[in-house]
Amino acid sequence: DVQLLDSGGGLVQPGGSLRLSCAASGFAFSNFPMSWVRQAPGQGLEWVSSIGGSGNNIYYADSVQGRFTISRDNSKNTLYLQMNSLRADDTAVYYCAKDLSRGSQTHYFDYWGQGTVVTVSS
Amino acid sequence: DIVLTQSPATLSLSPGEKATLSCRASQSVSNYLAWYQQKPGQAPKLLIYDASNRATGIPARFSGSGSGTDFTLTISSLEPEDSAIYYCQQRVHWPPRCSFGLGTKLEIK
Numbered sequence: 001d002v003q004l005l006d007s008g009g010g011l012v013q014p015g016g017s018l019r020l021s022c023a024a025s026g027f028a029f030s031n032f033p034m035s036w037v038r039q040a041p042g043q044g045l046e047w048v049s050s051i052g053g054s055g056n057n058i059y060y061a062d063s064v065q066g067r068f069t070i071s072r073d074n075s076k077n078t079l080y081l082q083m084n085s086l087r088a089d090d091t092a093v094y095y096c097a098k099d100l101s102r103g104s105q106t107h108y109f110d111y112w113g114q115g116t117v118v119t120v121s122s
Numbered sequence: 123d124i125v126l127t128q129s130p131a132t133l134s135l136s137p138g139e140k141a142t143l144s145c146r147a148s149q150s151v152s153n154y155l156a157w158y159q160q161k162p163g164q165a166p167k168l169l170i171y172d173a174s175n176r177a178t179g180i181p182a183r184f185s186g187s188g189s190g191t192d193f194t195l196t197i198s199s200l201e202p203e204d205s206a207i208y209y210c211q212q213r214v215h216w217p218p219r220c221s222f223g224l225g226t227k228l229e230i231k
Contacts, residue, residue, distance in 0.1 A: 057218070
């Protein structure tokens, strides 16, 4: 079975940093693009960033460009999101999500992690 | 940026009834549209992609239609477990990215 386990969330002060991880199992991780999607409290979904299977083809939402860095370690079947210069409006549940199709990024997400909570507050 | 507008915001129906949820894009997205179901405290679940293709394991009572700017998710005969928020999502080829609508909350009486 496909499993995605998000971790690394927590409480951080404005301007601080945090690194999220997503441990994947049950599929050929290196073959599939992956993404991070977030959901602010009581709000809708916002795509954050995506990365190709080999670690190339990296894209960011305008709201996080220059502050967040997505990466992956295919030897460890793990996806990361390094978040710097955090702001209050980055407060959200962060989900990792697997792309539906191997190869090119469809940005359709057929499996999601359980989410990890990031709270940015002083 | 493409904006997705979902209607109605809330829908309250009884078991066995048909639900029709709408998603309108501010400009054409061809058929690059998906629907997700999210229950409280859970991650979203992919129901439909490319406007009308059911994802693996999704019951046949869920169907999607539309192209261009107007899309519909239909649930033919509601079950109590269909109570959830439903989001539409569009994707663009370049630069590769996607966005979601604000959701329709479906309540089963």
